Amino acid sequence: MILTPEVLAIFILNALFAFFGIIAFILSVKIYFGWDLNSVSKKQYKLEKLSYLGATIIKYIFIIKVPLFLFFVFTLDKISNVLTGAMCGAGVVDATDTGTALFVLKIINLYIFAYWIVLHNEDMKHENQPFVKQKFGIFILAFFLFMAELIIEGIMFGSIEIDKMVSCCGTLYSSSSTSAISSIFALDTTFLLSLFYGIFLLIIFFYFIKNRYLFAISNAFFTIISLVTLIVFFGTYIYELPSHHCPFCYLQSDYYFVGYLIYTLLFLGTFYGLVVGFIESSKEDRDKSYKKSVIFNTLYVILLSSFVMIYFIKNGVWL
Structure with missing residues (x-):
């Protein structure tokens, strides 16, 4: 206790x-x-x-x-x-x-x-x-x-037992871990990034053709693939360390609490995307939800991509 x-x-x-x-x-x-x-x-x-x-x-x-x-x-x-x-x-x-x-x-x-x-x-x-x-x-x-x-x-x-040894995030979020989440590290990074940017482009496409159900489904898949790529790929650029994959550490002051912004943008973007498909609202309100979803999801993608580009510009190499 x-x-x-x-x-x-x-x-x-x-x-x-x-x-x-x-x-x-x-x-x-x-x-x-x-x-x-x-x-x-x-x-x-x-x-x-x-x-x-x-x-x-x-x-x-x-x-x-x-x-x-x-x-x-x-x-x-x-x-x-x-x-x-x-x-x-x-x-x-x-x-x-x-x-x-x-x-x-x-x-x-x-x-x-x-x-x-x-x-x-x-x-x-x-x-x-x-x-x-x-x-x-x-x-x-x-x-x-x-x-x-x-x-x-x-x-x-x-x-919770205070005197009991627990695993650190470096052990939990690694390919050598025996936890269920360790299986995601076996996935090809190029494949994951293709899914990430591909689903995001589908969200933009369904926004323009105003297909509300496909827009909502795309946001549902985007939530999952975003969390996976955040752990496997983008997180390492936030930490600037290829072996660090923890989805918690960038909530700390060492990383300027950027994790709160990351998760807030993802939540708002995908939530408003799901709202489009699940609530029968007026055309005006639905258009507002469409726009909010696209704006927050776009900011999320730009924010994560910027960490990768800034690292490459500073160091001249990829992790």
Whole structure:
């Protein structure tokens, strides 16, 4: 068990999240199974008022959840200093059996909650609120993932043993590692980069022909290939070290916290790309999502490519 001030703050906030999340879940169940916009009964009037309360709770959970995710990453880096062998958050994630699953679940929940917010905003633009049942139905499913995240997070921090030796990121993110992620280093770098830039060009192409479904699918694949190429190739140019592949270290001050910018651009670009395909919005709003996706994805590609070009200009060789 590790209980630093940062971890204690996370536990307190998680307890508040759980309390308000349960309230929102109860309201969502009532609204989902009782909503009838054509009804003029007292029950429907009460549900309409409850829908505003439930939506407000869910919205503010997400507003707090975004900076809390960044605080979670910061906490992993902070407590890595007290774990033998850990150099960054990667060692903390690998210190328990639930660390990797928790990190993946947190990212999935970020996308789900962000999708809920966009759907809610779209719903509020219409007088008849056509997405009420859909958005509260989504939250009913999201609630279980959300609670699973809180429980697994408690288990992870509770099972960390300070006196236990853990692996450093150099061991975890290498071709000699026995972890599942080590298999990506067997992939050909030229092939991965071709996929990376090729899928990005497809996103641009589908933007111009306005094929919303192919645009969304391309963004989904771009998320995966971006993370793989970031670890295998682009990260080494950020570190200027061919053997360093850790996706956590450039979140540290030594690299000017550039990792936060990298992941933010990738999240925003791919999220707005997925929104285009999954939300039935007006043409004006859809065009805005198209443009936001292209802008953030383009900035992401330019930022990562610039590290490679700057290194080559400075040193005259590739890594």
